[in-house]
Amino acid sequence: MSIIPNVQKLHKGAFLNLCIYTCKIEFMQKDDVLRLMRDPNLIHPEKLTLLSNIANLAETLNMSCYLVGGSVRDLLLGRPINDLDVIVEGDAIDLAKKLVEVYGGKQTPHFKFRTAFWHVPNSEHVVDLITARNETYEKPGALPTVKPSTIEDDLARRDFTINAMALRLDGEGMGEVLDPLGGGADLERGVIRYLHPNSFIDDPTRIFRAIRYETRYGFEIEPETLAAINKEALKVLQSLSGERLRNELDLILDEDEAARMVLRVASLGILDAIHPTMPEFNQDYAEYLEMDAHLDVQADRRAMGFILWFMDLSEEDIFLLVNRLDFSNEMSLNVWAGAQLKRSLVHLIGARPSEWTYALEKLPLLAIFAVYLISRENALLSYISIWRHVRPRTTGNDLKAMGLPPGPRFSEILIRLRSAWLDGEVSNESQEKELLAKLL
Ligand code: ATP
Numbered sequence: 527m528s529i530i531p532n533v534q535k536l537h538k539g540a541f542l543n544l545c546i547y548t549c550k551i552e553f554m555q556k557d558d559v560l561r562l563m564r565d566p567n568l569i570h571p572e573k574l575t576l577l578s579n580i581a582n583l584a585e586t587l588n589m590s591c592y593l594v595g596g597s598v599r600d601l602l603l604g605r606p607i608n609d610l611d612v613i614v615e616g617d618a619i620d621l622a623k624k625l626v627e628v629y630g631g632k633q634t635p636h637f638k639f640r641t642a643f644w645h646v647p648n649s650e651h652v653v654d655l656i657t658a659r660n661e662t663y664e665k666p667g668a669l670p671t672v673k674p675s676t677i678e679d680d681l682a683r684r685d686f687t688i689n690a691m692a693l694r695l696d697g698e699g700m701g702e703v704l705d706p707l708g709g710g711a712d713l714e715r716g717v718i719r720y721l722h723p724n725s726f727i728d729d730p731t732r733i734f735r736a737i738r739y740e741t742r743y744g745f746e747i748e749p750e751t752l753a754a755i756n757k758e759a760l761k762v763l764q765s766l767s768g769e770r771l772r773n774e775l776d777l778i779l780d781e782d783e784a785a786r787m788v789l790r791v792a793s794l795g796i797l798d799a800i801h802p803t804m805p806e807f808n809q810d811y812a813e814y815l816e817m818d819a820h821l822d823v824q825a826d827r828r829a830m831g832f833i834l835w836f837m838d839l840s841e842e843d844i845f846l847l848v849n850r851l852d853f854s855n856e857m858s859l860n861v862w863a864g865a866q867l868k869r870s871l872v873h874l875i876g877a878r879p880s881e882w883t884y885a886l887e888k889l890p891l892l893a894i895f896a897v898y899l900i901s902r903e904n905a906l907l908s909y910i911s912i913w914r915h916v917r918p919r920t921t922g923n924d925l926k927a928m929g930l931p932p933g934p935r936f937s938e939i940l941i942r943l944r945s946a947w948l949d950g951e952v953s954n955e956s957q958e959k960e961l962l963a964k965l966l
């Protein structure tokens with residue numbers, strides 16, 4: 527099986543890399559790679575056992591088997607690997623079935639791409655099993671048409687050279703890195719390089735991916751690749767569905783350096799292509815992305831990210847963006863509430879605790895917490911940690927027992943009692959009873 531014809535189809539820069547790369551091959555000597563694989567800080571021993579079980583089984587099915595993509599990149603960078611992406615020359619669904627037969631667990635096949643997830647028994651691990659395939663794009667931005675092929679073809683359909691390496695797992699070849707496109711050299715140089723000039727037109731979501739890797743690893747998008755993020759590619763990006771774009775923004779928000787990534791996205795004109803009202807991420811808010819779960823406010827990095835990102839927008843702009851990005855109702859409410867509360871803060875300052883409480887009660891806690899973070903308005907914190915939990919001792923049942931006929935007057939009385947507690951008008955049960963007697 528020759529890799530050269532595939533390489534020649536590809537970008538000349540990538541071919542050049544292959545030549546430079548062969549001189550630097552010691553970077554990925556088999557023994558070194560095996561050592562990396564056995565480092566428990568990089569691959570958890572349980573995962574390593576899984577990989578070796580899969581490889582052994584693939585061998586019995588006569589399928590060559592590789593770890594591929596981001597996991598290989600991270601391993602060679604000496605970073606712990608998260609995903610287990612395993613690719614076979616053969617049918618991944620057959621392999622998944624066999625794994626379930628021999629080891630148990632469950633498999634979920636995806637017939638269109640002949641891929642399968644193997645849910646490992648008694649464990650949280652899910653292995654992504656991929657059939658090596660070749661892809662063609664019938665129309666820019668459309669999903670690709672695929673057919674089973676060789677590992678080299680599969681590497682050639684990927685996004686960047688650093689993600690287009692495979693690490694052999696089965697048989698004698700275990701530990702060998704297959705790198706026909708010069709990913710190893712680009713990894714050493716810290717460069718993000720496309721595989722062919724049409725890459726971003728075929729799939730503009732790769733633009734976000736490039737920015738994520740660039741910022742995450744402190745790499746640089748190589749000049750020709752950067753130049754390919756041009757008007758034509760942005761035009762295709764503009765036509766992508768809200769869901770696909772939001773998915774990319776979600777992935778950015780998951781990253782440690784999300785705010786800096788958005789800066790880069792903005793500087794390349796991509797925000798405008800998503801929607802003309804798409805704002806920049808206020809860098810002063812960046813530190814607030816790192817929130818821990820406390821104060822009973824459930825941490826949700828993506829929701830926090832979008833609340834902060836859209837905090838300074840008008841209601842009309844938020845409306846346009848939640849439509850463009852196809853937000854869920856919950857996410858829409860979050861971002862709307864954050865911006866709305868920030869705007870109305872000036873009117874609430876100096877209000878009584880009961881007024882704050884009734885104004886805040888219908889808003890999602892996360893949005894309130896976000897506005898607290900950027901404003902440091904203590905009333906918001908008091909609401910989150912204390913006021914929202916305050917209730918009078920008297921209940922509806924008590925009122926009924928006192929002979930009061932149920933009706934709107936019930937809730938009026940209970941609200942009045944709650945306000946009295948909130949505003950310090952009463953501070954113990956007998957004072958509450960006195961007030962209740964007066965109200966009745
Ligand atoms: P991360 O660390 O962010 O998960 P990753 O490289 O593992 O990065 P995934 O989205 O998990 O990225 O995808 C796994 C691999 O699949 C990539 O390394 C890449 O080879 C390939 N891939 C993913 N998305 C694309 C795409 N849009 N175009 C081409 N190849 C892709």
Ligand code: MG
Binds near residue numbers: 596597609
């Ligand atoms: Mg991954």
